[in-house]
Amino acid sequence: MTDKNIQLTSTISEDNKLTLALKNIEMPKPNADEVVIRIEAAPLNPSDLGVLFSAADMSTAKQSGTDENPVITADVPAQFMPSLKTRVGKATQVGNEGAGTVVAAGSSPPAAQALMGKTVAVIGGGTYRQFICANVQSCLELKEGTTAKEGASSFVNPLTALAMVETMRAEGHKAIIHAAAASNLGQMLNRICIADGVDLINIVRKPEQEKLLRDMGAKYIVNSSSDTFLADLTAAIIETGATIAFDPIGGGQLTSDILNCMEVAAARDIKEHTIYGSDTFKQVYIYGALDRGPITLNRNFGFAWAVSGFLLFNALGKLGTDTVMKMRKRVADEITTTFASNYTHEVSLAEVLHLQSIAAYSKQATGEKYLIKPQA
Numbered sequence: 151m152t153d154k155n156i157q158l159t160s161t162i163s164e165d166n167k168l169t170l171a172l173k174n175i176e177m178p179k180p181n182a183d184e185v186v187i188r189i190e191a192a193p194l195n196p197s198d199l200g201v202l203f204s205a206a207d208m209s210t211a212k213q214s215g216t217d218e219n220p221v222i223t224a225d226v227p228a229q230f231m232p233s234l235k236t237r238v239g240k241a242t243q244v245g246n247e248g249a250g251t252v253v254a255a256g257s258s259p260p261a262a263q264a265l266m267g268k269t270v271a272v273i274g275g276g277t278y279r280q281f282i283c284a285n286v287q288s289c290l291e292l293k294e295g296t297t298a299k300e301g302a303s304s305f306v307n308p309l310t311a312l313a314m315v316e317t318m319r320a321e322g323h324k325a326i327i328h329a330a331a332a333s334n335l336g337q338m339l340n341r342i343c344i345a346d347g348v349d350l351i352n353i354v355r356k357p358e359q360e361k362l363l364r365d366m367g368a369k370y371i372v373n374s375s376s377d378t379f380l381a382d383l384t385a386a387i388i389e390t391g392a393t394i395a396f397d398p399i400g401g402g403q404l405t406s407d408i409l410n411c412m413e414v415a416a417a418r419d420i421k422e423h424t425i426y427g428s429d430t431f432k433q434v435y436i437y438g439a440l441d442r443g444p445i446t447l448n449r450n451f452g453f454a455w456a457v458s459g460f461l462l463f464n465a466l467g468k469l470g471t472d473t474v475m476k477m478r479k480r481v482a483d484e485i486t487t488t489f490a491s492n493y494t495h496e497v498s499l500a501e502v503l504h505l506q507s508i509a510a511y512s513k514q515a516t517g518e519k520y521l522i523k524p525q526a
Contacts, residue, residue: 192248243276401441427452
């Protein structure tokens with residue numbers, strides 16, 4: 151153990167400024183059911199950027215300090231400040247998940263002490279630091295031989311992908327449509343659906359993404375950049391019967407296109423015209439905000455439909471404890487196969503706050519995934 155502990159923080163001040171910086175903090179001490187984890191790997195997920203940057207205009211970002219201890223400042227547009235009043239003046243912790251070695255444990259023998267020296271994944275916030283204290287319920291013990299890098303993304307993407315399939319089942323749907331399907335999460339969902347015999351329609355934007363998924367065994371792939379996209383999507387829906395979709399993009403009209411194609415597929419056998427459309431219920435969940443613009447709905451899909459937000463923790467709450475525990479065990483068992491993550495860049499805590507890095511990872515480009523190494 152060491153007395154040194156560094157944490158990345160995001161702070162918004164009353165003068166409409168965002169400040170990102172590294173802070174020296176105390177080494178945590180665990181309570182009975184807690185452990186201290188030396189964080190050795192933490193992914194930079196799109197959801198983390200919402201906490202990291204908040205509503206700041208990162209085109210105004212400036213870097214000061216040193217390469218080893220950089221400080222980033224950026225302007226926050228005035229119109230967003232009222233909604234951020236609970237964040238003003240607070241050094242907000244960043245990082246949803248990560249993995250590392252348990253270096254200290256509380257007194258509880260069956261819980262905390264059993265994890266001493268083990269490699270675990272952890273969720274709960276503030277993982278962009280060197281050492282974190284967490285309740286054992288927030289930890290996932292990884293199989294022997296699994297590295298922290300392999301287990302760093304054990305929660306957000308794997309559990310989201312599994313929750314999509316379980317939500318499909320719970321709501322009585324039979325097949326899934328997924329947008330931005332070549333993403334890290336999309337590849338996991340593809341593997342799950344192949345293994346579980348669930349039809350999955352993958353929406354991508356580029357030919358190389360089509361090839362990537364086809365090489366993985368995907369059967370239904372449609373390219374939103376193609377002139378035949380709507381016809382291709384409708385044909386895939388007719389063949390699979392998909393009536394539920396998950397869209398990480400959010401803005402624009404993709405959600406509308408999906409609902410309209412679902413309606414065309416559902417209404418093809420209706421003999422008499424009705425202004426109310428088919429009675430087949432169509433559901434699109436928005437689980438991200440890659441496009442923060444308005445969601446445009448061109449309503450040609452009747453009245454049996456819904457567009458809702460999809461948040462992992464809310465979804466897990468609906469699925470129940472038994473289902474969630476089975477999901478967690480599956481992730482631990484298959485973390486190097488079904489739920490394997492591929493990282494294209496590895497950076498230290500300091501390098502996260504270099505303008506060059508920010509310009510790259512803030513693009514949230516499909517196929518580009520950053521891993522933070524807090525001990526580097």
